[in-house]
Every structure is written in C-alpha cells, then in structure tokens.
Amino acid sequence: MSKEITMAPDNEGKPILKFFMGELKPKGKILTPFNIISVPIILLGIVLIIIRFWKGIGAITNLTQDVPWGLWIGFDVVTGVAFAGGAYVLTFMVYILNMKKYHSIVRVTVLNGFLAYVFYAGALLLDLGRPWNVINPIIGNNFGVNSVLFLVAWHFLLYMIAQLIEFSPAVAEWLGARRIHKILSGMTIGAVIFGITLSTLHQSGLGALYLMAKEKIHPLWYSEFIPIMFFVSSIFAGLSMVIFEGSISHKVFFKQISDKDHHAQNGIILGLSKICAGAMFAYFFLQVLVFIHERHWDLINTPMGYWYLLEMLGFVFLPMLLFFYSYRTNNIKLARIASVMTILGIILNRLNVTVIGFRWDAAVHYIPSWMEVVVTLTVIFTELWIFRWVINRMPVLRDSPSWAKKQE
C-alpha cells in the first residue's frame, strides 16, 4: 500500500520527495500584510521561548506563587479549546443529525479544531516546568487517575487522534491515495462519535479543573456548575468562531470556493445563528439560576459585580438577541457582529474564571508580561501559517477530486 502513496497518481506520478519539496514552496504572494506582521512576532517569540527554557518560566512571565496559571493556560488552553468546540458541534450536526446543509464547512472546521488542539495543547508544554516528564501520565507508570487534569490530558490526546482521522480523507485526496482514502473515510463515523463524547467530557473538564480552587475564584464565577457552564458555552463559542472564521476565509481564499458553496454560505450563517441564540439562551438561563441559587445579590453592587453584569448582559444577553434578530431578519452582517461579541464574551468569561477572578483578593495582582503576550501571538500566528499552508494544498475549502466523490 505504501507504494500507492509514493507514486501519487493524481500528482503526475512524481516521487514522494520531489512532491513534498514542491509542496513546501510558498504559493501566493510573499509580502502580504499578514506575513509582514506575523514573521517578526514569530521570530521574537522563538527567542523568548529559548530564554524560557534556558532561564526558567519566571524569566519571561509574571506568574506568582499565588497565581501559578496565567495567560498561557487561561487564554491559550482554556479559551482556545472553547473556540475549537465548533468541530464537535458541526460533526454532530452533519454526521449524527445528517444535516447535509452544513457539509461544506465541516472539513475546514475540523482542520481548525485539530490545529487549535495541537497548538494550544502544545502551548501547554511551554508552561510545564518539567516538560521532560510529560510522558509520565501517558505511558502508565504514574497514573494520577483521581486528577481532573489527568482526564483532560488524555482526552486532549485522544481527541487529537479522532480529529486527525476525521480530517485524514483530505490528506489522502491531496496525496492521491485512493485505497487509503476509502479506508479512512470508513472510519469517520466512529471517530466522530468518539470525538463528540471526548469533547463533552473535556470541555466540561476544563471547568472542573477549577472546582478545587473554591475560595480562590470570585464567588460570582465559582459554582459547582462550572463544568456544565463551560460545556454549554463551548457550543456557541465554537459556532461563533465558525461564523467569524468562515467570513474571513471566504474573503481570503475566495478563489478556492465553488460558486455553489459560496451561495450556501449565507444560509449556513443564519442556521448557525439560530443555534447560537438557542444555546446562549440556555446558558444565560443557567447562569441566572445559579446566581439566584447562590444568593449573591450583595456582590452585585461592587466593582466585580459590575464586571459580572457587563459580561452577562453585554456579552451574553445582547449578542443572543442580535443572533436571534439576525436570524429573523436574514441579516448576515448582524450575525457577524453578534459572533464577534460572543467571541469577546467567551474570552472575558474564561479569563474571569482563570485569571481576573482567580485570587481577585490577592495583594499583588497578576498581569501578563508583554513577553507572555508575544509568545501567545507566536502560537496563534504559527497556527494560522500552518492553516494557510494546508488550505492552499489540500481539498479543504475547494471541492474534493471527482474520484473521491465517487467513493462516497
């Protein structure tokens, strides 16, 4: 079977090495605004990462003994994974509920999700003080099975594999490996079911990580329902990201998208808006229930209380109404505005739990250093570079080759 890959027939039968060398060359213009901004930041980030491994985490971060998890965990991992939730929601809709309408955006969403996991979980390695021991919870000699983090780590790993299987037919189409394509396509449903189960557990698991920090998180953000909140909010966080990212992709990669898919885009956005509005309503209702149940009325009239109200009303309730309204009036622009507001709201919520509300009462507050921000940007930009590289080569946005369609 390996011969079939080496002699990729749809790529003019070039030997594998020559084929890869050709594919490594940049496609498209080199001096784009994105490149001009991202390259210096990535280079600076690499220097900072070298310093971090040479002198220790404290050399470039502002982490303290009171606040041991900062921007790299609170934003890169916890927030990034919430945004990657679009992949499991869309695969649920397309493969489980058979909503064919959304089929054209599944691949790009899964690719996005996969890269997000690889890079944001990869960013976790930068934050580990003793990364050479990272295999300990995996190879089986040191299973800390009572740990929520153990569960989350394993789920990250397994979910990455599931997503890779979900995406692998696109790789096979790129390489022109027909027999392997057939095998991999047959594994999709299994990977999807496994992936959705894993996502449910680790999206909520990221919230459950903070359950033991009971007195450390501001009471307006701590409740025993954090796991459920994180899970429900990951649904509309992921879908908002799909709307936002899709709108950009349709401009940047305009040439690759067939007319049919391009026209379907508006219908997809409105459909997703409807789902977002519903999920956000459920989430908002849940938040209100928890608030009433915990009897935190006295905390509302404090600076943190205003901050809480801003998050709940300004970045959950308002975008929920906008999504609902955009669906009722077929207003695509409004749906995009709502998606951006929702994205900001999710960032706000995750940072409120993990960074802003974490030890809100500490004498010295943690504020990320510029170096932490640069490293975070490096991770995001590198991911976008890989994303662009894949989009320009594999059939992700563009149609699959005709032989692959026949196989399905």
Next chain:
Amino acid sequence: MSINRRGFFRVLGVTGAALTIGRDLKAAPKGNDEIEFRGVLYDSARCKGCHGCEYDCADANGLPPPDPAKDLPPVRKTSETKRTVVNEYNTSKGKVFIKMQCMHCNEPACVAACLTQAMHKTKAGPVIWRGEKCMGCRYCMVSCPFDIPKFEYHSPNPKIQKCDMCYNRLKTGEMPACAANCPNEALFYGTRRQLLSEARKRIVENPKLYVDYLYGEHEAGGTCWMYLSPVRFKELGMKTNLHKGSYPALTKGFLYSVPSIFVLFPALLLGIQQATKKENQNEEDEV
C-alpha cells in the same frame, strides 16, 4: 465436552469460595497494624517567636538560611527557599506568633490534583513531592487551599518546594527537625489521635488561655498539623473561610459522571445517527 453443567458449577463454587477466603486471609493482618497519620500540634501560646524552627528546617532540607529580621513586615510567606515561616501579629491579647508550613491534609487537594502521582500522601501522614514524576504543571498550587506548594520560577529545572514533615527523618524514627528542636515545646509531635487528645486536654486545663477551637481538626476535611491559639485564628491571618470537607470530594461528582457519559454517549449518538439516516433514506425512496 470435558466439563458438564454440574461440573462447571462445582468449579465455579470452589473458585468463588477460594477467592472469598483468600481475600479474607489477606485482609486480616492489615487490620491489626493499621498505621495512623502522624502530625504536629502547634501551640501559639507557647511559641516565643525565636525563629529557631526556620533555621532547623533550612538546615535539614539544604535550603539557604532564613533571614527573619530582613524581610519582617508585614507578613512573611513561605516561598521556594523557605518551607516554614513564623509571623508575629499584634492581636487583642498582645503579640502572638504563628508558624506556617504545609498542613499535610488527610485528603490533600494537591495529591488529588496531581496527574502523575508526584504529590503523594504517605501512609505515615506526610505529603511528599517526588521530582522524578512531576511535570511541573503547577495544578497542585492551583488546588491547595493553603497556598503551600511553591515553584522555582527562575530555574530551568524547577522543583516544587514544600514542607514534607521531614519524611526522611521520620523513616529513621526521628521527629521533624522543627519539632525536635523547639526550645519552648510549642511543637508537639505524635499520632493525630494523640494530638487531638493533647489539644483538648490543654484547652480544658487552661480555658482562659485558649480559644475553644482546634484549627485543622475539620479544615479541608482535617489536617495532620493542628493549631491552638490564645486569640481567634482570624486575627493571626489564618484562612478561616475554608471548606470544612475534603477538597478532592469537590471534583467527585464530575469524575463520577465520566464513565457513564463514556458509555452512554456513544450508544446514544449511534442511535440518533441510525435514526436520522433511515429517515433520510425513506425520503429519498419516496422521491
């Protein structure tokens, strides 16, 4: 068939009996020499604030000697170079000292948090850190209600620093360094049961001296270090808002839901997938 139905049941019965008996035999000796947690009772009414324990601790653990005079006000904290500190508070009853170190919880949050079993609750009571297992994720620090584990942020090979109740000394039958050398007998080392009765005895014998509260008896589900004080613990900067039950129990509900979701979700999803698929096919057939 070499085994008939009756023979099968006989084998099953014998195996079952052997298993139950075997288990009983194994369990029997265990119950007899049950090991109790060791701990230390700190009596802040006896502590004179000599900081001697800080020097003994640094000496026993190979840490740089402390300099209490240098970093006095307002409140000193344990750090990556100080596993214990003694602080002075001006209280309603004048100057009172209080020693801080790991509390060695009965059910430690840090141990439940650790995904590599680097944090480990030993049978003797001390909670120890094992560097060869630790990956430096610092989840123990996030979880510890007493903010005890400290991380060496400025080292490329960072360690978690925390009091381990001198576990190596305990193994050779010695007391923790601080308790062994306290000139004022403010530190009383023993089994947790002994500490409880000693503390109650002191409160009963001297009700005017002590507040009637034993810090650590119920905090975080009970700890191996316990505190007596002449003033309310809030005045000594101790955390008085802590959860009285075990911290690991807070994640129990979530962790227990994992196996059920893991089994039920795939079945449910497969069912939905099959159901929607059929519907679509029927529609296609009708068309």
